[in-house]
Amino acid sequence: xxxxxxxxxxxxxxxxxxxxxxxxxxxxxxxxxxxxxxxxxxxxxxxxxxxxxxxxxxxxxxxxxxxxxxxxxxxxxxxxxxxxxxxxxxxxxxxxxxxxxxxxxxxxxxxxxxxxxxxxxxxxxxxxxxxxxxxxxxxxxxxxxxxxxxxxxxxxxxxxxxxxxxxxxxxxxxxxxxxxxxxxxxxxxxxxxxxxxxxxxxxxxxxxxxxxxxxxxxxxxxxxxxxxxxxxxxxxxxxxxxxxxxxxxxxxxxxxxxxxxxxxxxxxxxxxxxxxxxxxxxxxxxxxxxxxxxxxxxxxxxxxxxxxxxxxxxxxxxxxxxxxxxxxxxxxxxxxxxxxxxxxxxxxxxxxxxxxxxxxxxxxxxxxxxxxxxxxxxxxxxxxxxxxxxxxxxxxxxxxxxxxxxxxxxxx
Numbered sequence: 001x002x003x004x005x006x007x008x009x010x011x012x013x014x015x016x017x018x019x020x021x022x023x024x025x026x027x028x029x030x031x032x033x034x035x036x037x038x039x040x041x042x043x044x045x046x047x048x049x050x051x052x053x054x055x056x057x058x059x060x061x062x063x064x065x066x067x068x069x070x071x072x073x074x075x076x077x078x079x080x081x082x083x084x085x086x087x088x089x090x091x092x093x094x095x096x097x098x099x100x101x102x103x104x105x106x107x108x109x110x111x112x113x114x115x116x117x118x119x120x121x122x123x124x125x126x127x128x129x130x131x132x133x134x135x136x137x138x139x140x141x142x143x144x145x146x147x148x149x150x151x152x153x154x155x156x157x158x159x160x161x162x163x164x165x166x167x168x169x170x171x172x173x174x175x176x177x178x179x180x181x182x183x184x185x186x187x188x189x190x191x192x193x194x195x196x197x198x199x200x201x202x203x204x205x206x207x208x209x210x211x212x213x214x215x216x217x218x219x220x221x222x223x224x225x226x227x228x229x230x231x232x233x234x235x236x237x238x239x240x241x242x243x244x245x246x247x248x249x250x251x252x253x254x255x256x257x258x259x260x261x262x263x264x265x266x267x268x269x270x271x272x273x274x275x276x277x278x279x280x281x282x283x284x285x286x287x288x289x290x291x292x293x294x295x296x297x298x299x300x301x302x303x304x305x306x307x308x309x310x311x312x313x314x315x316x317x318x319x320x321x322x323x324x325x326x327x328x329x330x331x332x333x334x335x336x337x338x339x340x341x342x343x344x345x346x347x348x349x350x351x352x353x354x355x356x357x358x359x360x361x362x363x364x365x366x367x368x369x370x371x372x373x374x375x376x377x378x379x380x381x382x383x384x385x386x387x388x389x390x391x392x393x394x395x396x397x398x399x400x401x402x403x404x405x406x407x408x409x410x411x412x
Contacts, residue, residue, distance in 0.1 A: 010106025157210030260326025
């Protein structure tokens with residue numbers, strides 16, 4: 001095979017060790033291979049970098065092993081063209097499974113151009129990604145704590161969530177703190193209601209009559225303290241995200257024009273795919289990378305499973321939330337698409353399809369810098385008017401009506 005990269009290296013990365021194999025030109029046109037092991041401390045990684053520089057390496061490839069590839073990649077990217085490789089693209093010959101053989105195999109694949117790099121965002125996007133992912137994790141943890149709180153109340157026979165929409169609103173929080181402080185008088189607890197909730201005082205009196213014991217008080221006080229802590233963390237993370245994402249304020253503002261995408265969703269999408277769409281090449285490739293389109297598996301002329309490939313879990317969360325919100329919008333293309341597919345294929349597939357549409361729109365908006373332009377809720381009807389007319393006629397026929405159609409003279 002033809003050599004594509006004259007001087008390249010393959011790295012087999014682990015938590016505490018890195019096995020590096022280098023392929024360079026040898027004597028009389030032969031290829032020379034050198035392999036050496038290093039640690040993963042910064043000192044060892046700098047030694048690895050110096051060794052590769054000394055051998056004249058221009059491109060380095062490494063397998064995406066958990067999170068252990070990151071410090072290696074970050075040290076080497078300052079000097080070399082680094083490629084992060086998908087493990088599924090580098091299956092070795094059976095019976096050749098050692099760290100040395102793995103590094104040599106990666107080097108050979110790099111040498112002959114038999115692999116392609118995975119998407120690694122630039123440093124500012126990586127920082128933003130870390131912040132938005134951790135903020136998302138803390139928001140999910142907050143949701144779990146609220147669910148635990150309601151479970152404790154249910155265990156104590158307190159049915160506050162059956163009456164109050166938000167048990168952590170001002171009224172609900174006052175009632176919970178009073179319960180923790182030792183108050184068990186349902187009438188007195190119900191009187192802590194504020195605003196519209198005061199109209200439900202009789203129901204609150206019944207809901208707050210339970211078997212709230214000392215261990216329930218300890219659990220509730222602990223959960224409330226943790227919720228306060230999580231709120232503080234989320235707020236500080238949001239402030240830092242706002243500072244970091246200021247560089248991409250224009251792109252966030254663009255994405256915020258998509259129905260169903262709020263500012264937090266726009267920040268998350270930017271953090272996951274970046275703002276330079278040239279690295280994907282097309283909306284189709286972006287959708288494939290994200291796992292937001294059907295798979296393509298054909299063998300012997302038969303179409304096999306169309307299951308989507310695995311994509312970014314975090315991007316999927318943002319797109320699913322945006323699709324759910326878009327499905328509730330009125331007079332929008334995305335809302336009509338969701339309602340149209342939900343009845344035919346179910347809510348899960350409808351969300352996936354709408355999420356795909358949002359991602360494709362995001363690609364073109366970030367690529368061209370133009371805001372979102374809605375096609376309208378009636379786009380599906382106008383796309384194929386004859387088919388839509390046949391569908392409506394069939395529905396009328398089922399109801400027992402016979403209809404005849406004549407076109408409207410719009411020039412009149």
